[in-house]
Amino acid sequence: MRSKSHTALAAAVALGAALSAGSPAANAEAAGLALAQQQNCMSCHSVTRSFMGPALHDVAAKYAGREDAATYLQHKILDGSTGVWGPVPMPANTQLTPDQAATLASWVLTLK
Numbered sequence: 001m002r003s004k005s006h007t008a009l010a011a012a013v014a015l016g017a018a019l020s021a022g023s024p025a026a027n028a029e030a031a032g033l034a035l036a037q038q039q040n041c042m043s044c045h046s047v048t049r050s051f052m053g054p055a056l057h058d059v060a061a062k063y064a065g066r067e068d069a070a071t072y073l074q075h076k077i078l079d080g081s082t083g084v085w086g087p088v089p090m091p092a093n094t095q096l097t098p099d100q101a102a103t104l105a106s107w108v109l110t111l112k
């Protein structure tokens with residue numbers, strides 16, 4: 001048991017080291033996607049395709065010129081959204097901390 005969890009930890013550390021060898025932008029991208037998958041965002045969103053919710057790269061493109069885009073999206077992600085992209089609303093994502101929502105909002109904005 002002990003050695004097994006040790007191996008997993010070593011693997012995680014190695015992965016972290018491999019990631020941090022990349023550019024900061026690449027790290028943020030990997031962390032954003034991992035969080036989005038873990039928080040269920042990807043059951044309604046894809047980066048490139050719209051299905052339940054809009055494609056996240058369309059969201060990034062829509063708000064690319066907006067100065068308060070990160071704050072705006074942070075609140076939309078936390079509180080949910082209605083009527084911006086179509087008839088289907090996004091429920092509030094109450095499981096998120098404000099920090100997680102901010103991380104997700106900044107990640108979404110990198111996807112254009």
Ligand code: HEC
Pocket residue numbers: 036039040041042043044045052053054059073076077081082083084085086087088089090091093096104105108
């Ligand atoms: C149950 C399905 C569902 C889940 C789960 C979901 N979304 Fe959404 N999301 C939607 C729909 C539908 C819309 C479009 C709402 C609208 O038209 O206002 C949307 C819109 C958005 C927008 C654009 C908001 C705007 O004002 O333009 C962002 C950003 C977003 N979602 C991110 C996320 C993130 C991050 C998560 C995970 C924490 C998430 N979504 C989870 C369905 C979902």
